[in-house]
Amino acid sequence: MRAFRAGLSLQAALLWRSPGNLHVLATVPLYTLILLAMTDASHQAGLAPNAIIAPTLMALWTMALFTAGDLIDRDRHDGTLEPTVATPAPLAQVITGRICAVTAASLIAFAEAWVVGLCFGVHLSVHHPLTLVVGILTTSLTTACTAALIATLLVLTRGGRPYQNSLSFPFYLLSGIVVPIEVLPHWVHPISRIIYLSWSADLLRSAFRPEEPRQLPMQLIALGLLAAAGLACASVLMRRVLDRVRILGTLGHA
Amino acid sequence: MNAIEIRGLRRDFPLPNGERGALRTALDGINLTVGEGEVHALLGPNGAGKTTLCKILATVLVPSAGTARILGRDVVTRLATVRPLIGCVFGGDRGLYGRLSARRNLHYWGALYGVPGHELRARAAELLDRFGLTAHADERVETFSRGMKQRLHLARGLMHAPRVLLLDEPTTGMDPVSARDFRTLIGELRREGRSILLTTHDMAEAETVCDRATLIDDGRILHTATPRELGALLSRHERIEATDVPAQLLAQMGTRSGVTSVNTGPDGITLIEVTDQDALTPVLRLLVDAGVTNLATTRPGLEEVYLQLIGDRGMDVAS
Amino acid sequence: MNPRLPSKALTVLRHGSAIAVADLAAVYTWKTWLFGWLVRMLSQVVFFTLVGRLTDAGHNEQFLVIGNALMVCAIEATMVVASSAWERSLGTMPLLVAAPTHLAWTFIVRSLQWVISGTVSSLVALFTLGPAFGLRWTLNSAAAAVLLVLLTALGTYCFGLALAALVADQPALRNIVSNVAYLGMMALCGVQVPVHYWPQPLQLLAQFLPLTHELEALRGVLQGAPVLRILGRAVLGVITGVGWLAVAVVVFGWAARRGRRTGAIEFGT
Numbered sequence A: 001m002r003a004f005r006a007g008l009s010l011q012a013a014l015l016w017r018s019p020g021n022l023h024v025l026a027t028v029p030l031y032t033l034i035l036l037a038m039t040d041a042s043h044q045a046g047l048a049p050n051a052i053i054a055p056t057l058m059a060l061w062t063m064a065l066f067t068a069g070d071l072i073d074r075d076r077h078d079g080t081l082e083p084t085v086a087t088p089a090p091l092a093q094v095i096t097g098r099i100c101a102v103t104a105a106s107l108i109a110f111a112e113a114w115v116v117g118l119c120f121g122v123h124l125s126v127h128h129p130l131t132l133v134v135g136i137l138t139t140s141l142t143t144a145c146t147a148a149l150i151a152t153l154l155v156l157t158r159g160g161r162p163y164q165n166s167l168s169f170p171f172y173l174l175s176g177i178v179v180p181i182e183v184l185p186h187w188v189h190p191i192s193r194i195i196y197l198s199w200s201a202d203l204l205r206s207a208f209r210p211e212e213p214r215q216l217p218m219q220l221i222a223l224g225l226l227a228a229a230g231l232a233c234a235s236v237l238m239r240r241v242l243d244r245v246r247i248l249g250t251l252g253h254a
Numbered sequence B: 001m002n003a004i005e006i007r008g009l010r011r012d013f014p015l016p017n018g019e020r021g022a023l024r025t026a027l028d029g030i031n032l033t034v035g036e037g038e039v040h041a042l043l044g045p046n047g048a049g050k051t052t053l054c055k056i057l058a059t060v061l062v063p064s065a066g067t068a069r070i071l072g073r074d075v076v077t078r079l080a081t082v083r084p085l086i087g088c089v090f091g092g093d094r095g096l097y098g099r100l101s102a103r104r105n106l107h108y109w110g111a112l113y114g115v116p117g118h119e120l121r122a123r124a125a126e127l128l129d130r131f132g133l134t135a136h137a138d139e140r141v142e143t144f145s146r147g148m149k150q151r152l153h154l155a156r157g158l159m160h161a162p163r164v165l166l167l168d169e170p171t172t173g174m175d176p177v178s179a180r181d182f183r184t185l186i187g188e189l190r191r192e193g194r195s196i197l198l199t200t201h202d203m204a205e206a207e208t209v210c211d212r213a214t215l216i217d218d219g220r221i222l223h224t225a226t227p228r229e230l231g232a233l234l235s236r237h238e239r240i241e242a243t244d245v246p247a248q249l250l251a252q253m254g255t256r257s258g259v260t261s262v263n264t265g266p267d268g269i270t271l272i273e274v275t276d277q278d279a280l281t282p283v284l285r286l287l288v289d290a291g292v293t294n295l296a297t298t299r300p301g302l303e304e305v306y307l308q309l310i311g312d313r314g315m316d317v318a319s
Numbered sequence C: 001m002n003p004r005l006p007s008k009a010l011t012v013l014r015h016g017s018a019i020a021v022a023d024l025a026a027v028y029t030w031k032t033w034l035f036g037w038l039v040r041m042l043s044q045v046v047f048f049t050l051v052g053r054l055t056d057a058g059h060n061e062q063f064l065v066i067g068n069a070l071m072v073c074a075i076e077a078t079m080v081v082a083s084s085a086w087e088r089s090l091g092t093m094p095l096l097v098a099a100p101t102h103l104a105w106t107f108i109v110r111s112l113q114w115v116i117s118g119t120v121s122s123l124v125a126l127f128t129l130g131p132a133f134g135l136r137w138t139l140n141s142a143a144a145a146v147l148l149v150l151l152t153a154l155g156t157y158c159f160g161l162a163l164a165a166l167v168a169d170q171p172a173l174r175n176i177v178s179n180v181a182y183l184g185m186m187a188l189c190g191v192q193v194p195v196h197y198w199p200q201p202l203q204l205l206a207q208f209l210p211l212t213h214e215l216e217a218l219r220g221v222l223q224g225a226p227v228l229r230i231l232g233r234a235v236l237g238v239i240t241g242v243g244w245l246a247v248a249v250v251v252f253g254w255a256a257r258r259g260r261r262t263g264a265i266e267f268g269t
Helices: A002-017 A019-038 A045-068 A071-078 A081-086 A091-106 A108-119 A129-156 A158-167 A169-174 A186-194 A196-206 A216-248 B050-057 B079-085 B102-112 B117-130 B146-158 B176-191 B203-209 B227-234 B247-255 B277-289 B302-317 C005-027 C030-055 C059-078 C080-090 C093-098 C103-110 C113-132 C139-166 C171-188 C200-206 C210-223 C227-262
Strands: B004-014 B023-034 B039-043 B065-070 B086-089 B164-168 B195-200 B212-217 B220-225 B238-243 B259-264 B269-274 B295-298
Touching (some): A002 A019, A002 A091, A002 B102, A019 A045, A019 A091, A019 A108, A019 C030, A045 A129, A045 A158, A045 A196, A045 C030, A071 A091, A071 A129, A081 A216, A081 B086, A091 A216, A129 A158, A129 A216, A158 C030, A169 A196, A169 C030, A186 A196, A196 A216, B004 B050, B023 B050, B023 B220, B039 B176, B050 B164, B050 B195, B079 B086, B102 B117, B102 B146, B146 B164, B146 B176, B176 B203, B195 B203, B238 B277, B247 B259, B247 B277, B269 B277, C005 C103, C030 C059, C059 C080, C059 C113, C059 C139, C059 C171, C059 C210, C080 C139, C080 C171, C103 C139, C113 C139, C139 C171, C139 C210, C171 C200, C210 C227
Parallel strands (some): B039 B195, B039 B212, B164 B195
Antiparallel strands (some): B004 B023, B004 B065, B212 B220, B238 B269, B259 B269
């Protein structure tokens, strides 16, 4: 736990000291404003949750993709990966702590979007507060696990980096974070369901609807499974990262 | 128990663009022992294998063959017990979080080495003070000069008070004053009973701070000895340096038994090499009698040994 | 006028754009451009266009697909804010300041790759996604679209250059500035909602951005508006673009002078 805590506080300090890493949070109010205007949310209250939730999920995903996803590769580049491996602290714990800090920071997006909504004259009513809390927690957890997978993948595959940027909008589109996936062609649905954001979007939106969230158990199971799958892949790949550093010697600092 | 014990250590790397299976040998059967409390220099040009050896000892690289032990614990199999014992300082000015302050960096690395929370602050403050960084403790490391980063690296390596220190080219980029302070520091660490393996290509450094030095080139150990023994190895000859030696006397010297060579450089300094101590006294007397008062006896420096053993390749790293 | 100036400017243009093209080749291979970048941008267009399906049907989707397809080149042109900061991280900034050419000219040609890539991306979006959402192209309207997309990319590039000059010595802000700039344009310039949706002061602000006018011209082309009106808006777009270019040249001059005075132009990293 000590290594986890050290990683958490290191990343918090790094985020605080380099606001460039938080640039995603600067985009949240604008995306919210654009989506609220597009759905004219002050007149069509039913669409307001979509316009508030989408920028939040976009921020979570972008931070996972770029800030958390870059952690290990950045350490390798800065020459801090090897000294970290040389310490008695388990690398996986340190990285987990750091990813959790990034994910926690990206939750600020939710507050931002909410405030922009209020300024826009949108008053969201939470019909199922527990669903909302559980939704935010499981979404954060799954985001963190997915970020761990990205971080290990990016440091192991040189060819993956050019595509890093392209994992944003195609994912937002496929996961139906604004426009529900029912609007998309049928053959896309199975792909959508592999992307955890699709379950998160449905779950979070259901908290703002008066109907009972009947899909909740299914959604939680799906998110749990995707989190577990991400974590399992990440830990296998983390072992590969350590092998690359220690056995192959190809992740060195020079 | 020895601080470091290396037996038959070998490390091959796949060639980056070579055929499948083609290997480059970075370490080729190294045997080396560093006693507890010893300061040991590893001397060699760039690419000799020094950094590879340090990485293996620091547990960040696994050897292809052979064993290495730190205070009796194997560096490959007993990671959990070995890592807290070692402090490693990889050279260069990378390896720190530039956006964070010096103090924050030390807290982080200390925490990863399991230094308890309440001790972290005191320990970091003490080391910052020791390395003259207190005035800059809360400034971002990216604003530091290279020498300051090097000092912070050393502080980082000492956060958990390790018994064995691995210093890979720790003085690269240091200004002369810092380099002198560094030598003082090594003396202090030795008095505290820490064992140190120091890689360098700076002869003067190895000569002044080390108990023993090992010359390494092309992944092989050429020789291990005290700096003084290494100096004696090259030439068992004693040498006399003198200025303003009369030409007549020079000619006479050349033919004396026990004198192996007489050379006068363009700067007017004459270098006379003699076979042993017995031959030295009569030559000195001759010079004094001839009125030559500006003279000194010298031994070859480690630099000469190094150049001699490694050959011309050594010249490449002299800068 | 100095007779050597045009030839000097041409030399800078030639060599600067060679670096720009080399940068483009370094950032993308044709594969990563096609499957990475283009897919991302097309998805973005579809993402926003489909929002129209939530609110009402028909013409709204056409409005959105035109706006978002043109937005693609504006986004890429705005990347000049970030890529101008690359000079700084490469340590080439002091060398550029020390060179006899005005700093602005070097930066102006330095990142032209985004104009090329942006224009192509926008055109692909207009000609492939457009018809899927009900746009009908004729040879004339397509030719006009090519010109208008190029003008949008160039005008927005000039706007981006001015921003790049403003943050020349604040490299940490470059991502924030470029993101806020293009999202601001996306909100205000009539991409997602008509310009008149916003309060008066914001509408006025939109008139200073080339994208507002070129987008209006492009929609005019597709809706069969009178040629003069289309031309008028296109020219307005060009004028605002040239205005931003002038701002960029002046501010780069300030940045170089201020940098020399304060020592903010660092050698190395």
